[in-house]
Amino acid sequence: MLKLKNYINGELVEPISGQYLDNIEPATGQVYSLIPDSDNQDVEQAYLAANEAFKTWSVSSAQNRCQILLKISQLIERNMHELAAAESQDNGKPLQLATSVDIPRARDNFSFFATAILHDHNESHPTDNNYLNYTWRQPAGIAGCISPWNLPLYLFSWKIAPALAAGCTVVAKPSEVTPYTAYLLSELCIEAGLPAGVLNIVHGTGPRVGGAITAHPKINVISFTGGTKTGQEIARTAAPMFKKLSLELGGKNPNIIFADCDWDSMMKTTLHSSFANQGQICLCGSRILIERSIYEKFKVEFIQRVSQLTVGDPNEETTKIGALSSEAHTLKVLSYIELAKQEGGDVLTGGNRMTIPGRCEAGYFIQPTVIEGLDQNCRVNQEEIFGPVVTLQAFDNEDDAIQNANSTEYGLAATIWTNNLQQAHRVSHSIHSGIIWVNCWLIRDLRTLFGGMKQSGVGREGGYEALHFFTEPKNICIKL
Ligand code: TXE
Numbered sequence: 001m002l003k004l005k006n007y008i009n010g011e012l013v014e015p016i017s018g019q020y021l022d023n024i025e026p027a028t029g030q031v032y033s034l035i036p037d038s039d040n041q042d043v044e045q046a047y048l049a050a051n052e053a054f055k056t057w058s059v060s061s062a063q064n065r066c067q068i069l070l071k072i073s074q075l076i077e078r079n080m081h082e083l084a085a086a087e088s089q090d091n092g093k094p095l096q097l098a099t100s101v102d103i104p105r106a107r108d109n110f111s112f113f114a115t116a117i118l119h120d121h122n123e124s125h126p127t128d129n130n131y132l133n134y135t136w137r138q139p140a141g142i143a144g145c146i147s148p149w150n151l152p153l154y155l156f157s158w159k160i161a162p163a164l165a166a167g168c169t170v171v172a173k174p175s176e177v178t179p180y181t182a183y184l185l186s187e188l189c190i191e192a193g194l195p196a197g198v199l200n201i202v203h204g205t206g207p208r209v210g211g212a213i214t215a216h217p218k219i220n221v222i223s224f225t226g227g228t229k230t231g232q233e234i235a236r237t238a239a240p241m242f243k244k245l246s247l248e249l250g251g252k253n254p255n256i257i258f259a260d261c262d263w264d265s266m267m268k269t270t271l272h273s274s275f276a277n278q279g280q281i282c283l284c285g286s287r288i289l290i291e292r293s294i295y296e297k298f299k300v301e302f303i304q305r306v307s308q309l310t311v312g313d314p315n316e317e318t319t320k321i322g323a324l325s326s327e328a329h330t331l332k333v334l335s336y337i338e339l340a341k342q343e344g345g346d347v348l349t350g351g352n353r354m355t356i357p358g359r360c361e362a363g364y365f366i367q368p369t370v371i372e373g374l375d376q377n378c379r380v381n382q383e384e385i386f387g388p389v390v391t392l393q394a395f396d397n398e399d400d401a402i403q404n405a406n407s408t409e410y411g412l413a414a415t416i417w418t419n420n421l422q423q424a425h426r427v428s429h430s431i432h433s434g435i436i437w438v439n440c441w442l443i444r445d446l447r448t449l450f451g452g453m454k455q456s457g458v459g460r461e462g463g464y465e466a467l468h469f470f471t472e473p474k475n476i477c478i479k480l
Contacts, residue, residue, distance in 0.1 A: 002033035004179055006042055006203055007186030009049035010196025015204070016041040021176060026092030026323040027314050029362030035179045038204035040212035043171060046200035047216055050142045050169040053197030058139040058167040062117045065165055069114035071192040072185075076107040079188065083181055087152055088314045090180040092323030092364065093277050095315050102154045105444070106181075109157040112446040113165035116467055132478050137471035139167030140244055143221040144213035146206075146234075149175035149325050150280040150386075156182050158461070159223040160199060166470035170199045171219055173209045175226075177325050206230065214238055221470060224248070225282075228384070228410075228455050235458075246459035246469055248282070248451055250384040251412030254405035255285030255441075256395075256427065259294045261417035262439065267298075271305055273415060273441040275368045278324050279388040282456075283413045283435070283442060287381055288392050289401050295394040299372070302392075303349045306368050313360045321388060323363045330364040333387030336380055337369060343378040345371040345391070376404050384410065398423065402430045411453030415441050434460065 003020065005012040015036035023033040036042070057065070076083060083106075084098040093102070124134035145159035156174050163170050174182035186201050202209050210230075213219055214237045224234050225248040238245050255273055257266055273285040290298045314322035324330045330353065337351050350369030355361060372392040374381050381391055395401040405414060413435040416427050428436045434452040437443065444450075451460040459469065 001031070004033055004035045004183040004203060005186075006036050006038060006046070007183075007189070007199070007201040008042070008046045009200065010190065010194075012186060012190075015039070016045070021205070023090070023179060024326070025089050026325055027089070027360045027363040029327070029364065032089065033180065035176060036203040037208070038202045039208045042202050042204070043209060043212040043216060046171040046202050047142060047218060049197035049200050050171050051218065053195060054139070054142060054169045057164075057169055057195060057198045060167070062120075065167065066114045066118055068192055068194055069110050069161065069165060072188055072194070073107050073110035073114065075188040075192055076103065076110065076185075079184070080104070080107075083153065083184055086180045086184055087178075088322070090178040091149060091152055091325055092314055094319045094322045096317060096319070097277060097322075102151055106153040106157040108446065109154070109161040113161040113467065116464065117165045120464060120467060127477075130480055132480055134476055136474045136476050137468065138474070140470050140472045141168060141220045142218060143168040143170045143223060143470055144216070144219040145170055145172040146210045146213060146222070146224045146226065147172075147174055148226040149177035150277060150282070152178040153181035153185065155225050156185070159225070162461070162466040163221070163223065163470045164199060166467045168221065168470045169197060171213055171216075172199065172201050173213060174201065174203065176203065176205050179203050210234075211237075217241060220244065222246070223461075223469070231457060244469065246451070246461060247457040248461065249412075249455060249457040250386070250410060251282045251284075251452060251456050252287060252382065252384050252408040252410040253283060253285045253413045253415070253433070254431070255288045255415045256401050256405055256417065257288065257290045257294070257298065258401075258416075258418035258420070258423065259291040260419045262419060265439065266417040267301060267305065269441050270302070271309070274390045275306070275309060275321060275388050276442070278321055278366070279368075279390070280325060280386050281442075282386075285413075285415050285441070286385060286390050287404075288390055289395050289404055290392060291401075292394040292396055295392075299348070299392060303370055306370055307349045309368050311354055311365055311367060312356050313358070321365075321368055323360070323365055324387060325364070327364055329387070330366060333366055333385055333389060336383070336385045336387070337371075337389060340371045340374060340380045340389075340391075343374055343380055345374040345380065347371055348392075350388070376407050382408050398427060402427060406430075406432050409455040412456035413437070413452070
């Protein structure tokens with residue numbers, strides 16, 4: 001059976017304890033590889049390697065870092081098919097989605113930050129013509145990058161690429177639920193000639209490996225994407241050590257549909273924003289708020305189209321909805337569907353676990369599910385479900401829509417559908433979310449900020465902000 005290894009000091013190594021965890025393919029429910037069950041000893045080895053490598057990597061030229069990161073990007077492109085197949089097998093997502101979104105975006109993360117460092121700039125401020133203040137940025141140190149299972153290589157590289165580009169060295173931990181593409185990336189880094197110790201990848205569980213990274217006194221920058229509860233725990237550990245912290249956490253995003261919207265475009269994109277990646281994208285619009293005058297029309301057409309989405313083997317080209325990431329997560333999502341019924345909701349379509357005959361008989365599949373009749377304050381409309389489950393709610397006017405949209409503890413993203421320009425701006429300004437899409441969804445320009453408000457996290461990533469997060473800026477003031 002395939003045995004994944006840690007990537008420490010430029011080499012693929014076994015965990016010091018010799019212990020391994022099962023890695024399960026969600027579409028089949030079968031163990032298909034073993035992953036290192038690493039602990040704080042492995043994290044310490046990774047730290048020592050990163051610390052040694054920092055001496056040279058942090059002062060190497062931008063051109064040198066650019067060339068190596070571009071090489072990694074090119075190798076991802078060359079291995080696109082293998083990486084997409086690994087991502088789909090590891091995570092349960094349709095192969096087509098991994099091929100068209102996840103892996104190309106991982107490739108682009110490396111090429112974007114590789115070239116961004118060539119164009120970065122710092123500020124200077126002459127003061128009364130007597131003094132010159134300027135900002136001097138240095139790599140912040142050893143970065144700990146911890147990523148989740150929903151977009152495995154995409155989010156892993158989203159953290160690692162800017163950290164390496166900025167001159168940090170890295171101790172990284174992919175999710176233990178989806179470790180495979182991070183392992184393949186370590187092979188590509190060796191092939192690309194990334195110097196030993198610049199990137200170290202330690203596999204294992206959250207509390208043992210992620211906990212050891214967060215608690216390590218010399219790993220002074222932490223970039224984390226995952227659940228809000230985990231984010232709180234990381235913040236509690238990191239705060240007394242005053243670590244630099246970026247937390248990209250959950251969402252409960254509103255998708256606000258006004259009556260004057262472009263219907264076909266809205267309907268097509270809303271299907272996607274509700275159920276892409278089985279609803280396991282922190283940016284999915286899980287609360288669909290619809291202007292009352294079009295509520296019934298929307299409901300009828302949406303349910304009809306949702307019920308036609310093909311749930312099935314991620315390898316099949318026709319599959320739109322693949323498997324959920326794990327048995328535990330599947331049970332969690334199903335428990336929310338039960339809770340919705342207890343809270344008075346009507347399941348309009350879906351609502352059940354599915355068995356896919358053949359190879360995927362024991363996999364983790366749930367029908368795409370649409371629920372109505374729930375109060376905005378009930379748990380199903382307040383808590384992140386992170387699965388193929390959306391709720392429908394009607395609103396009477398703009399104020400009503402804004403009030404409902406802002407009614408959760410989360411503030412990651414929102415989508416607004418309207419052809420009224422003033423309304424689009426007004427509502428965008430009133431929604432408490434870090435990202436707002438108007439008449440579109442999931443468009444990412446790597447130059448733009450990314451991140452949430454409220455319980456969706458702290459720190460914005462994206463563009464030069466992401467590079468600068470991994471630097472320690474100084475102001476230097478010189479008398480002229
Ligand atoms: O995430 P965790 P889980 C949400 C979603 C999901 C819930 C829990 O609602 O149902 O979070 O998912 C590592 N110290 N999102 O439990 O545990 C862990 O090993 C340091 C939203 O899978 O937060 C993994 O590498 N690290 C989301 C990473 O944290 C720890 C994506 C994320 O796992 C740790 C995923 C600890 N104590 C889930 N415990 C998004 N925003 O995209 C765990 N980890």
